[in-house]
Amino acid sequence: MASDAHGETLALREQFDSEEQQKDASTLGMWIFLITEIMFFGGMFLAYSVYRNFYPHVFAVASSSMNAIIGATNTGVLLCSSFTMVMAVRAAQLGQRKIIILFLVLTLILGIAFLGLKAYEWNVKFEEHHVPGPAFHLDGVDTQGPAQIFFSMYFAMTGLHALHMVVGVGILTWLIIATYKGRFTAGYMTPVDIAGLYWHFVDIIWIFLFPLLYLIDRHLG
Amino acid sequence: MKSWLLTKDHKRIAVLYLATVTLFFFLGGAFATLIRVELLTPQGGLVSSETYNKLFTMHGVTMVFFFLIPSIPATLGNFFLPLMIGARDLAFPRINLLSWYLLVIGGLLALFAMLAGGVDTGWTFYTPYSTTYSNSWVIATALGIFVAGFSSILTGLNFIVTVHRMRAPGMTWFRMPLFVWSMYATSLIQVLGTPVLAVTLVLVFCERVFHIGIFDPALGGDPVLFQHLFWFYSHPAVYIMVLPGMGVISEVISVFSRKSVFGYAFVAFSSVAIAVLGFLVWGHHLFVSTQSVYAGMVFSFLSYFVAIPSAIKVFNWTATLYKGSISFATPMLYAFGFIGLFTIGGLTGLFVASLGIDVHVTDTYFVIAHFHYIMVGGTIMAYMAGMHYWWPKMTGRMYPEGWAKLSALVIFLGFNLTFFPQFILGYLGMPRRYHVYPDEFQVLHVLSTAGASVLAVGYLMPMIYFIWSLRYGALAPANPWGATGLEWKTASPPPVHNFDEAPVVTHEAYDYSTVMGEVIEVG
Ligand code: HEM
Numbered sequence: 115m116a117s118d119a120h121g122e123t124l125a126l127r128e129q130f131d132s133e134e135q136q137k138d139a140s141t142l143g144m145w146i147f148l149i150t151e152i153m154f155f156g157g158m159f160l161a162y163s164v165y166r167n168f169y170p171h172v173f174a175v176a177s178s179s180m181n182a183i184i185g186a187t188n189t190g191v192l193l194c195s196s197f198t199m200v201m202a203v204r205a206a207q208l209g210q211r212k213i214i215i216l217f218l219v220l221t222l223i224l225g226i227a228f229l230g231l232k233a234y235e236w237n238v239k240f241e242e243h244h245v246p247g248p249a250f251h252l253d254g255v256d257t258q259g260p261a262q263i264f265f266s267m268y269f270a271m272t273g274l275h276a277l278h279m280v281v282g283v284g285i286l287t288w289l290i291i292a293t294y295k296g297r298f299t300a301g302y303m304t305p306v307d308i309a310g311l312y313w314h315f316v317d318i319i320w321i322f323l324f325p326l327l328y329l330i331d332r333h334l335g
Numbered sequence: 336m337k338s339w340l341l342t343k344d345h346k347r348i349a350v351l352y353l354a355t356v357t358l359f360f361f362l363g364g365a366f367a368t369l370i371r372v373e374l375l376t377p378q379g380g381l382v383s384s385e386t387y388n389k390l391f392t393m394h395g396v397t398m399v400f401f402f403l404i405p406s407i408p409a410t411l412g413n414f415f416l417p418l419m420i421g422a423r424d425l426a427f428p429r430i431n432l433l434s435w436y437l438l439v440i441g442g443l444l445a446l447f448a449m450l451a452g453g454v455d456t457g458w459t460f461y462t463p464y465s466t467t468y469s470n471s472w473v474i475a476t477a478l479g480i481f482v483a484g485f486s487s488i489l490t491g492l493n494f495i496v497t498v499h500r501m502r503a504p505g506m507t508w509f510r511m512p513l514f515v516w517s518m519y520a521t522s523l524i525q526v527l528g529t530p531v532l533a534v535t536l537v538l539v540f541c542e543r544v545f546h547i548g549i550f551d552p553a554l555g556g557d558p559v560l561f562q563h564l565f566w567f568y569s570h571p572a573v574y575i576m577v578l579p580g581m582g583v584i585s586e587v588i589s590v591f592s593r594k595s596v597f598g599y600a601f602v603a604f605s606s607v608a609i610a611v612l613g614f615l616v617w618g619h620h621l622f623v624s625t626q627s628v629y630a631g632m633v634f635s636f637l638s639y640f641v642a643i644p645s646a647i648k649v650f651n652w653t654a655t656l657y658k659g660s661i662s663f664a665t666p667m668l669y670a671f672g673f674i675g676l677f678t679i680g681g682l683t684g685l686f687v688a689s690l691g692i693d694v695h696v697t698d699t700y701f702v703i704a705h706f707h708y709i710m711v712g713g714t715i716m717a718y719m720a721g722m723h724y725w726w727p728k729m730t731g732r733m734y735p736e737g738w739a740k741l742s743a744l745v746i747f748l749g750f751n752l753t754f755f756p757q758f759i760l761g762y763l764g765m766p767r768r769y770h771v772y773p774d775e776f777q778v779l780h781v782l783s784t785a786g787a788s789v790l791a792v793g794y795l796m797p798m799i800y801f802i803w804s805l806r807y808g809a810l811a812p813a814n815p816w817g818a819t820g821l822e823w824k825t826a827s828p829p830p831v832h833n834f835d836e837a838p839v840v841t842h843e844a845y846d847y848s849t850v851m852g853e854v855i856e857v858g
């Protein structure tokens with residue numbers, strides 16, 4: 115096709131006039147995508163708020179059945195992974211291929227660690243009959259219905275968050291392979307940059323999920 | 336074939352979209368035909384109640400999610416937005432192609448659901464019926480809409496970035512054609528609203544598949560929460576459907592009265608105002624579902640407010656006509672149709688936005704008539720105006736003017752005959768979504784069905800002569816209407832990279848002194 119005749123490069127696709135314009139456009143695109151993600155999670159945060167307002171006591175009891183230690187550990191894991199991601203982006207700006215790979219791999223490992231801990235937690239929920247359904251039972255509340263709603267929210271929210279983590283892990287893997295093949299240079303590292311934005315975003319979502327789901331009984335005493 | 340299916344050219348993708356949404360339009364039309372035939376008689380003998388429920392659901396789902404939402408943005412917007420701002424393509428051509436594939440996949444999922452047995456929840460999927468009781472293909476349909484939603488999000492994202500980053504030198508924000516402004520406002524809604532629909536459908540999906548309970552009243556959940564989430568998207572979505580149409584009308588009115596759009600900045604900003612205010616009025620769909628009277632009053636008031644920017648547009652279009660040198664070419668006829676019908680639709684919107692009246696007419700044919708006046712009388716009229724206006728540019732061929740004028744007339748008459756009786760029906764108390772009704776309503780229903788037949792003929796005509804014109808139509812010059820937009824400064828149809836020479840913009844959008852010398856061949 116005619117497109118190839120123009121000799122487009124990764125850093126300068128044919129529709130753009132300059133590399134800078136392309137980088138700007140990609141970054142803006144990612145930010146807009148993240149806004150859509152905020153609206154997406156926002157719907158669930160709204161549902162959560164409504165039900166917590168309906169059933170504050172049940173929500174407090176249910177949340178205190180969570181393992182806050184694992185939750186806190188996972189928060190720490192994700193914060194560290196955001197740090198390693200930043201270092202990868204920095205290395206990409208400087209065009210240090212080996213260091214990019216090192217930090218991307220570290221980020222990947224931390225991401226997988228998070229998912230592992232999450233899977234373990236879910237498994238415990240199954241054993242404790244805290245999964246919504248006919249076998250559901252939570253001690254310490256009068257009505258099981260609202261407690262099921264709490265756990266429905268818990269699984270829906272952490273499930274979708276985990277799904278985003280899985281996508282993130284996929285992106286990281288692709289970035290590592292692409293970096294290894296020498297696709298990125300100091301002049302063209304946009305994918306690393308915007309993957310970083312995505313990773314931080316997923317991290318931030320967790321920063322909200324953790325207190326909402328694990329810590330809310332604290333202030334009720 | 337392959338060069339089409341793998342194309343990254345926004346113009347070809349627009350044509351792919353055009354073919355796809357046209358198919359869905361005729362599919363939705365087929366369901367509508369069955370509905371109208373069924374309603375010819377009060378006994379409701381043609382189909383069972385279950386089938387009837389499925390018919391109106393599938394009609395609504397197809398028309399809203401697979402036709403109207405993508406219609407103008409993904410076809411005309413895709414084709415012309417880059418051209419109008421002097422860009423070589425959208426910012427992300429691959430994402431553009433991906434978005435078409437998503438629409439097709441979503442459409443196939445929905446189609447599968449329809450063939451496998453259909454859905455019967457209404458296009459609104461109200462819980463707990465959709466989550467617990469319906470025995471139809473809710474999951475596949477919801478998935479289809481979910482996937483198509485991402486198509487819509489990606490289109491919006493692409494347009495926003497393109498408008499921000501890809502404008503030609505000299506193309507300042509206030510030199511952009513108003514169609515571009517309206518596409519920009521539409522994109523804002525697509526990006527901000529659609530994800531909320533997506534997550535709502537995810538929750539419905541989880542509730543059906545994993546039996547978790549979020550909207551389930553048996554557990555203490557609130558089914559009305561679903562309605563809030565749904566309308567938080569779906570009221571703004573009605574503006575996704577109508578704003579692009581308003582953009583088309585601004586272009587057409589200006590060209591065929593050869594005047595700059597009166598109050599350009601007001602018309603531009605009113606699009607953005609509609610996009611923003613549209614997010615604040617969803618509660619007017621919940622006047623009778625457990626919402627407090629206080630909330631109802633606030634939403635009612637805000638709904639009046641959102642009518643202001645629409646009215647600004649109508650007044651400014653009319654003022655543009657004043658002392659213009661008007662020519663009654665086909666796009667202009669359709670545009671006139673739009674203004675009249677949209678005004679009726681908008682004014683009846685105010686009726687239903689008043690608490691007292693709405694309690695009487697909610698869930699009746701009055702509401703059906705209200706939104707068809709806007710979505711069919713407004714958006715589809717505008718879509719047809721745009722298709723005729725830009726057809727020479729898209730294909731390099733002129734359509735037959737005489738037939739086209741006739742089609743505009745037939746559609747206008749058929750439309751009114753179909754939907755005006757429905758206002759009366761609704762006011763008299765005919766509920767929506769019922770196929771058995773008291774005998775005294777039959778005359779009005781028969782009139783409506785008769786109108787629908789006329790309307791069907793009206794829609795088939797362009798279908799035929801557009802295809803005919805591809806081969807036999809007169810060759811179109813670069814600028815057949817003497818219009819000012821950049822899209823007319825390049826060949827018809829435009830070359831792959833749109834412009835042989837990168838355009839530099841030096842004038843306002845509708846400065847007709849710049850095209851004085853160009854030939855004007857208006858029929
Ligand atoms: C501008 C484009 C508009 C479109 C495309 C549109 C579309 C619709 C649709 C599809 C419905 C029916 C939803 C359903 O129940 O299935 C509806 C209902 C409604 N519309 Fe509009 N509308 C528009 C403008 C307006 C305006 C300007 C107002 C008020 C100022 C308004 C007020 C209402 C109200 C209050 C209802 C609910 C009526 C009821 O269910 O009782 N609409 N509209």
Ligand SMILES: [Cu+2]
Pocket residue numbers: 569570573616617619620
């Ligand atoms: Cu509304």
